[in-house]
Amino acid sequence: MPGHFGQKVLKTLGIDPSGHHQSSAEVQLPGRPAVNNDERGLSSPPNNGTYPRLCRLSDGSILSSFTRFPDGQRSLRVAKSTDNGRTFEDFAEVTRAAGDVDNMFLCEVVPGTVLAAFRNHDVGPNGPTHFRITVCRSTDGGRVWQFASQAAEKRPPMGIWEPFMRLGRQGEVQLYFSQEFAHNNQCTMLVVSRDHGSSWTQPICLHGDQDPLRDGMSGIARTFDNGREALLMVFETTRYGPFNVEALLSYDDGATWGWRHEVYRPRQGHNAGSPQIASFADGSLAVVFMTDEDSNQVDWVKNASIKVVFAGPPREGRVQWSQASLVSPASSFWPGIMALDHHTVLVTYDRGGPLAKTVTWNPW
Helix, strand or coil: CCHHHHHHHHHHCCCCCCCCCCCCCCCCCCEEEEECCCCEECCCCCCCCEEEEEEECCCCCEEEEEEECHHHCEEEEEEEECCCCCCCEEEEEEEEECCEEEEEEEEEEECCEEEEEEEEEEEECCEEEEEEEEEEEECCCCCCCEEEEEEEEECCCCCEEEEEEEECCCCCEEEEEEEEEECCEEEEEEEEECCCCCCCCCCEECCCCCCCCECEEEEEEEEEECCEEEEEEEEEECCCCCCEEEEEEECCCCCCCEEEEEEECCCCCCCEEEEEEEECCCCCEEEEEEECCCCCCCCCCCCCEEEEEEECCCECCECCECCCEEEECCCCEEEEEEEEECCEEEEEEECCCEEEEEEEEEEC
């Protein structure tokens, strides 16, 4: 929401559109967060790879996913933990290709059946020649994978990437991804599958199809607003030129979105992007992102560290976010996050390989 109207809405939501951060005293959180010094790898040694994400299965195990680069190719890999995320062992390969495969995200759709969505682009000597969001399926808990469908595909020059999946209230698979419409316009898109990833609805833009903003890298968590179920989506955008992090709320299970507001704006001229979000048992929220604001040099995405901010549950569409806490120093990239239990999340990132550490939430 650019311009005067956008500033008015941001002020209504309790956000200072000038970018001045609230002090921690101004944000009364319903709990006390702590970033723990318990870093661990997300695969078997030597633990290499990037773009790490996590997926809890119904049997209690956890799958980690990441991209590796063997022999000039790209390999989308899965590792598994059976001790609640303390250790991981290499488990499977979803696919490998000479093209641009990356951004893998896993989602269990029924017990034992897991979908993997990822960008899958053909590349020629002058750049991409075809864009796809491809979906593969495993029916044995992530061990063996087969092609399921193309959730979306298009020709250049404008691209698609960064899929995120969740299950809707009726068990349908909601797949969100980013799509370019112009050099200064990128939207979060939604496609839906009711047959476990075999077919998908036509893509729709959820918000800002006419705004000169590059919204992307969306993540969603379930929370509550005065007892009413809500979803909160975080994403990076370009409101101030460099990237900052904003959010939207949905009260109808993702069909419509509004209540746009600012989550984090780095110091002037610097970037904060690639956010992901998880919720605690009480509906409180944790958002992780990467930022170069602590570096004197701006060369995005270089010199990034991983930080986390917190908020209590929404109140009538209002969300107040805390100041940021450091999770992993520079250079760290592409964070993810998943709830481990009612009071703990596991934050993932690439710092010379896929790593993670826990963040705990202690209610007052």
